[in-house]
Amino acid sequence: MHxxxxxxxxHGLHAVQYEELATGLADLATASPVRLQARTVMVVAGQxxxxxxxxxxxxxVTVARLRRAAGLRAELIRRxxxxxxxxxxxxxxxxxxxxxxxSDLDQLGPETGLxxxxxxxxxxxxxxxxxxxxxxxxxxxxxxWHHHQALLLPxxxxxx
Numbered sequence: 001m002h003x004x005x006x007x008x009x010x011h012g013l014h015a016v017q018y019e020e021l022a023t024g025l026a027d028l029a030t031a032s033p034v035r036l037q038a039r040t041v042m043v044v045a046g047q048x049x050x051x052x053x054x055x056x057x058x059x060x061v062t063v064a065r066l067r068r069a070a071g072l073r074a075e076l077i078r079r080x081x082x083x084x085x086x087x088x089x090x091x092x093x094x095x096x097x098x099x100x101x102x103s104d105l106d107q108l109g110p111e112t113g114l115x116x117x118x119x120x121x122x123x124x125x126x127x128x129x130x131x132x133x134x135x136x137x138x139x140x141x142x143x144x145w146h147h148h149q150a151l152l153l154p155x156x157x158x159x160x
């Protein structure tokens with residue numbers, strides 16, 4: 001694992017996704033790095049580009065779901081993702097919600113958008129699917145995609 005951190009294997013794989021993205025975008029004039037929870041993410045043209053591995057098997061991005069409904073990823077999607085397609089029923093129970101609010105997200109202005117770079121990847125098969133787009137986080141932890149588009153993986157041709 002060629003990562004800049006001293007993390008063990010599993011965590012190293014998690015760390016390297018951010019490092020590779022930052023390295024690949026570093027020369028872009030409009031790109032700027034931001035540290036979120038000890039990870040460097042890139043902001044390009046007012047959009048946070050955030051990698052997320054959604055599966056270890058070759059399944060469509062439409063089945064993507066977060067492991068937890070709280071935490072940095074969940075809060076990032078809620079705060080900077082698209083407006084929900086369907087409004088949530090407000091029962092006035094806001095005080096019952098226990099969400100972790102990450103102060104790191106205060107570095108991003110309210111106008112900053114979010115582009116998810118979602119991929120399915122395993123150790124034995126490598127990256128099987130890669131898509132980009134914007135999604136909202138539903139209460140059941142699934143991502144509801146407003147727009148997503150496949151990105152061509154190196155060495156693969158587009159199907160006609």
